[in-house]
Amino acid sequence: MSGLLLRKLPWLAGTLLAVSFFTFLLVSLLPGDPAVMILGAGGVSPEAVAALRAEMGLDRPLLVRYFDWLGSALSGDLGRSPMTGQAVTDAILSRLPVTIQLGVMAIIIALLLAVPLAMMSAYFAGSRFDRAISGLGFALMSIPSFMMAIFLILIFAVSLNIFPATGWIPFSVSPAGNLRSAMLPALSLAMIELALYMRLLRTDLITTLQQDYITLARSKGLPNWLIMFRHALRPSSFSLMTVVGLQLGGVISGAIIIEEIFALPGVGRLLYQSILQRDLLMVQGIVLFIATAYVVVNFLVDLGYSLLDPRVRHAG
Amino acid sequence: MSACSPGGGGYVDNAPPADPGQPVYGGHLRVALEGETNNWLPGRGNHVAPAALTVAMALFDPLVRLDHEGRFQPYLAESVTPNENFDVWTVRLRPGVQFHDGTALDAEALKWNFDNLHKRQGSVTFGSIRDIDRMEIVDDLTVNYFLTRSVVPFPDMLTRAVGWPVSPTAVQRYGEEAGLYPVGTGPFQLVEWRRDDRLELRRNDNYWREGLPYLDAITFRPLPDEDARVASLISGDMDVVQTLRQHIVDRLRRMSGIYLYEQLGNSSGSAIFNAHRPPVDDYRVRQALAWAVDPEALVEVLGGRGISPVQTQYFNEDSVWYSPRVAAAWPQKDQQRARELVSEYINDPQRSDGLAVGEPIALELMCLPEQSLVDLAQMYQALWNAVGFDVRLRQVEQATQIQSVISGDYMTTCWRTSNEQDPYIILNNDFGPPDVQPLNYTNFTHPLIDEKLTVLRTEPDFDKRKAAVEEVMMLLTEQVPNTWTGSTPSAVATQPRVRNIKDWTFPDGRLGDGMPVAQVSWAQVWMLDEESWLAEQAAVSAAAEEAGE
Numbered sequence: 001m002s003g004l005l006l007r008k009l010p011w012l013a014g015t016l017l018a019v020s021f022f023t024f025l026l027v028s029l030l031p032g033d034p035a036v037m038i039l040g041a042g043g044v045s046p047e048a049v050a051a052l053r054a055e056m057g058l059d060r061p062l063l064v065r066y067f068d069w070l071g072s073a074l075s076g077d078l079g080r081s082p083m084t085g086q087a088v089t090d091a092i093l094s095r096l097p098v099t100i101q102l103g104v105m106a107i108i109i110a111l112l113l114a115v116p117l118a119m120m121s122a123y124f125a126g127s128r129f130d131r132a133i134s135g136l137g138f139a140l141m142s143i144p145s146f147m148m149a150i151f152l153i154l155i156f157a158v159s160l161n162i163f164p165a166t167g168w169i170p171f172s173v174s175p176a177g178n179l180r181s182a183m184l185p186a187l188s189l190a191m192i193e194l195a196l197y198m199r200l201l202r203t204d205l206i207t208t209l210q211q212d213y214i215t216l217a218r219s220k221g222l223p224n225w226l227i228m229f230r231h232a233l234r235p236s237s238f239s240l241m242t243v244v245g246l247q248l249g250g251v252i253s254g255a256i257i258i259e260e261i262f263a264l265p266g267v268g269r270l271l272y273q274s275i276l277q278r279d280l281l282m283v284q285g286i287v288l289f290i291a292t293a294y295v296v297v298n299f300l301v302d303l304g305y306s307l308l309d310p311r312v313r314h315a316g
Numbered sequence: 317m318s319a320c321s322p323g324g325g326g327y328v329d330n331a332p333p334a335d336p337g338q339p340v341y342g343g344h345l346r347v348a349l350e351g352e353t354n355n356w357l358p359g360r361g362n363h364v365a366p367a368a369l370t371v372a373m374a375l376f377d378p379l380v381r382l383d384h385e386g387r388f389q390p391y392l393a394e395s396v397t398p399n400e401n402f403d404v405w406t407v408r409l410r411p412g413v414q415f416h417d418g419t420a421l422d423a424e425a426l427k428w429n430f431d432n433l434h435k436r437q438g439s440v441t442f443g444s445i446r447d448i449d450r451m452e453i454v455d456d457l458t459v460n461y462f463l464t465r466s467v468v469p470f471p472d473m474l475t476r477a478v479g480w481p482v483s484p485t486a487v488q489r490y491g492e493e494a495g496l497y498p499v500g501t502g503p504f505q506l507v508e509w510r511r512d513d514r515l516e517l518r519r520n521d522n523y524w525r526e527g528l529p530y531l532d533a534i535t536f537r538p539l540p541d542e543d544a545r546v547a548s549l550i551s552g553d554m555d556v557v558q559t560l561r562q563h564i565v566d567r568l569r570r571m572s573g574i575y576l577y578e579q580l581g582n583s584s585g586s587a588i589f590n591a592h593r594p595p596v597d598d599y600r601v602r603q604a605l606a607w608a609v610d611p612e613a614l615v616e617v618l619g620g621r622g623i624s625p626v627q628t629q630y631f632n633e634d635s636v637w638y639s640p641r642v643a644a645a646w647p648q649k650d651q652q653r654a655r656e657l658v659s660e661y662i663n664d665p666q667r668s669d670g671l672a673v674g675e676p677i678a679l680e681l682m683c684l685p686e687q688s689l690v691d692l693a694q695m696y697q698a699l700w701n702a703v704g705f706d707v708r709l710r711q712v713e714q715a716t717q718i719q720s721v722i723s724g725d726y727m728t729t730c731w732r733t734s735n736e737q738d739p740y741i742i743l744n745n746d747f748g749p750p751d752v753q754p755l756n757y758t759n760f761t762h763p764l765i766d767e768k769l770t771v772l773r774t775e776p777d778f779d780k781r782k783a784a785v786e787e788v789m790m791l792l793t794e795q796v797p798n799t800w801t802g803s804t805p806s807a808v809a810t811q812p813r814v815r816n817i818k819d820w821t822f823p824d825g826r827l828g829d830g831m832p833v834a835q836v837s838w839a840q841v842w843m844l845d846e847e848s849w850l851a852e853q854a855a856v857s858a859a860a861e862e863a864g865e
Binding site: 030031032033036037038039046047048051052055080083084085086091094095150153154157158161164165166167168260261262263264265269270273276277278 | 348352354355357360362437438439440442443492493494495496510511512513514537538539540541543544545547548550551552553712713714715716718719720722754
C-alpha cells in the first residue's frame with residue numbers, strides 16, 4: 001500500500017502540475033477579456049479597461065501570473081474571483097456537497113438498477129428479455145441528459161407534482177426535502193450511467209459464466225443465485241469498478257448541464273458560469289479541483305482492485 | 317396590454333384584476349429569475365440584466381424613478397433640482413432614512429458612494445457618469461453634483477446603480493466581500509445569499525415608506541432554463557416568474573390559473589453594422605440590407621408573432637418618443653429596391669470593399685449559438701442572399717462577441733439596441749464620437765446627430781426634445797446603422813394570490829412606470845393569505861352564480 005503510494009505520488013503531482021499549467025494557458029488564450037466582461041455593462045473606454053486589468057493583475061506576463069497563482073495554491077489559497085469578490089476555495093467548498101451528493105446518488109441509483117438487470121440479462125443471454133434490456137440500454141444512452149431532465153420534470157414535477165421542478169434544499173435544513181430536491185437531477189444523470197453499467201457488466205458476466213469454475217459450481221448443484229452473486233459477480237466487476245471510479249471523478253462535467261437546468265448550486269454550474277464570464281481564477285481553481293478528484297479517485301480504484309481480487313494483490 | 321389579446325390561437329384571459337383589492341400584510345414570496353447576479357456592490361456588479369434590476373428594487377432604492385408618463389421624479393431623494401444652466405444639480409435627501417445596518421443615509425454617505433464606488437477608473441459605472449465632474453456636500457442632507465456641461469436629463473443617471481446608495485459602513489466592514497453582503501435602504505434586507513441557489517430577504521422594519529412593504533419575506537431564485545422556470549410556476553414551487561422571451565410569453569398567454577403582467581420595452585433585437593468596415597461603411601449597402609429584411613419574418617422566427625410589434629426606431633409604439641412618421645419611413649420589405657442598391661454598389665468602380673466591379677458583396681454576420689438566434693441569423697442570411705449578397709455566418713459565444721464588437725473587429729452582428737433610458741443617454745452612447753464614446757459600437761456619427769444631441773442635452777422643453785429625437789430617427793432611416801426585429805416584451809407571471817405587480821406609486825401617490833424589463837417594485841406587492849384567498853374565491857363564485865340566475 002505505502003509502496004504503491006510512493007510509486008504513484010510523483011506521477012500524481014506531475015499530472016496536477018501539468019493540468020494546472022495548461023488550464024492557465026488555455027483559459028488565458030480564450031477570446032474575451034475579463035476586464036471587458038466586468039465593464040461591458042457600463043461602457044468600456046481603453047483607460048477603464050487598462051485600469052481594471054492592472055487592478056486584476058492581468059497586465060503582468062502569463063508565466064509570472066501562473067507562478068504567483070501556483071505559490072498561493074500550494075498554500076491552499078486559490079485566489080479571489082474578481083467577478084464576484086468571493087474566495088475561490090470558499091466558492092468551491094460551498095458547492096461541493098451538492099455536486100458530490102448528486103454524483104453519488106446518481107451512481108447508487110444506476111448501480112441499484114444496473115446490477116440486477118445486467119445479471120438477469122447475462123443469465124438469460126440471447127433471450128427476448130435480454131434483447132429488450134439491451135434495447136432499453138441503447139435508448140437510454142441515446143437520450144441526452146438535458147432531454148431526460150426536461151422529460152422527468154414534466155412527468156414528476158408538473159404532472160404528478162411528486163418532486164420539485166428546480167432548486168436545492170440543503171440536508172441540514174430538511175433531510176427529506178434534500179432528497180426530494182436531489183431526486184430528479186440524480187435520476188437524469190443516473191439514466192445514462194445505468195445504460196453504460198448495464199452493458200459493461202452484462203458483457204463481463206457472460207464471459208465469466210463460461211469459465212470452468214462456474215461449470216464446476218453448477219455441477220455441484222449450487223443454486224443459480226449463489227453462483228451469480230458469489231462466484232460470477234465479483235470477478236466480473238473490474239471494468240464496472242473502473243468506470244464507476246472514472247464517472248465519479250467526472251461527475252462534475254456531467255453535472256454542468258443538469259445543475260443548470262435544475263438550478264442547483266453545484267460546482268458544475270459554477271464552472272459553466274465562470275467560463276462564460278471569463279472568471280479565470282475560478283475556472284483555474286475548479287479545473288485543478290476536478291483534476292485532483294480524478295487522480296485521487298483513480299488511485300483509490302487501483303487500490304480497490306487488490307481488495308476485490310487477491311490475485312492482483314499477490315501479482316503486485 | 318392584456319394577456320388575452322388575440323395575437324394567436326388558444327390565448328386565455330389571464331390578465332390580473334383591474335382592482336387588486338385591499339393589501340394584505342405578511343407572506344413569503346418565491347420569485348424565479350432569469351439568472352444570477354455576479355456581485356451586489358453598485359459600481360462593481362453587472363446591474364443591467366433584468367434579474368439584477370428586479371432584485372435591486374428589493375434591496376436598494378433609486379434616488380430617482382420614472383413615473384407613468386415617463387417623467388423623472390425624486391424617489392429616495394426628496395428633491396432633485398438643477399441650476400439655470402443644468403450643469404449643477406442639487407439633490408436633497410429625505411430625513412431619517414437608514415440603511416439596513418442602521419447607518420444614516422446622509423450627504424456624507426452619498427458622497428462616499430460617489431467617490432469610492434462610481435467615480436473611479438475600473439468601476440462599471442464610471443463610463444455612464446463621465447459628464448459628472450464631482451460631488452460636494454452642502455449640508456447634512458444635501459449634495460451638489462457638478463457636471464462638466466449642461467445635461468438636462470441628468471436625473472436619468474440616478475435611476476440605476478449610480479443612484480442606489482449602499483451603506484459605507486457595511487462596504488468598509490466587508491471589504492473585498494462587500495458585493496456578497498448588500499446593505500441598502502430598500503424595503504427588504506439580506507438574510508442569506510447562496511449564489512446560484514437563492515437570495516433570502518426579510519422585511520425591512522425600518523423602511524422609510526410608512527406601512528411598506530407588505531410581504532414578510534422574499535426568496536429570489538435564479539432559474540436560467542426557461543422551461544424549468546415555467547414548470548416551477550405550474551408545479552407551485554414558485555409564486556412569481558419573469559421572462560423576456562417571446563416564445564415563453566406566448567406559452568404563458570395560453571396558461572390558465574395564473575396572472576400574466578406584460579410590458580413592452582424599447583429594447584429590440586437588431587443587426588448592427590460597423591461603419592468603419594467595408595462594405596457596410598457604405599450607406600447604400602446598409603440600406604440594401606434594410607430593404608431586404610422582412611421584420612415580421614424575423615419576429616416569427618423568434619416566436620414573437622402577436623407579441624413583439626415590429627420595431628422601426630429606438631422607441632416602441634407605447635413610448636412617448638415614438639414617431640409614426642419614422643415608422644412609415646423605415647426601409648423594409650422591398651427586395652427590388654434592395655437589388656437596385658446592391659447593383660449600384662457592385663458596379664461602382666470606387667466601391668469601398670476594393671473588389672472588382674461586378675463582384676458580389678461578401679458579408680460576415682456574427683451571432684450567438686443560442687437556438688433562436690441561430691434561426692434568426694439563418695433568416696437574415698436567406699433574406700440577404702436573396703438580393704445578391706454573399707453572407708457567411710460566424711457563430712461565437714458572448715464573451716467573444718462583446719470583445720469583437722468593442723474592439724471594432726466585426727462587420728455585422730446580432731445585437732440588442734435601445735433601452736428604457738432618456739433619448740439623450742441612449743443616442744449619445746450609440747452615436748457620440750467613438751474616441752470619447754466607447755459605447756458607439758457601430759462607429760456611426762453624423763453632424764446632424766451631434767447637433768440634435770446638443771438639443772437633447774440642453775433643452776428642457778419636451779416638444780423640442782421630441783422633435784430632435786424624431787430628426788435623428790429620420791436620419792437613421794436613411795443611414796441605417798442597424799436593422800430591427802421586434803420590441804422586447806417583458807412579462808411576469810404569478811400565482812393568482814400575488815397582487816399589485818405593476819401599479820407601484822411614489823410616496824405622493826403618483827403612479828410609477830410599471831415594470832420595465834420585468835423590474836418589479838416589491839415594496840408594494842402583496843400576497844393573499846389563505847383566509848383572504850378563500851373569501852375572494854367565495855365572492856367570485858357567488859357573483860358568478862348571481863349572474864347565471
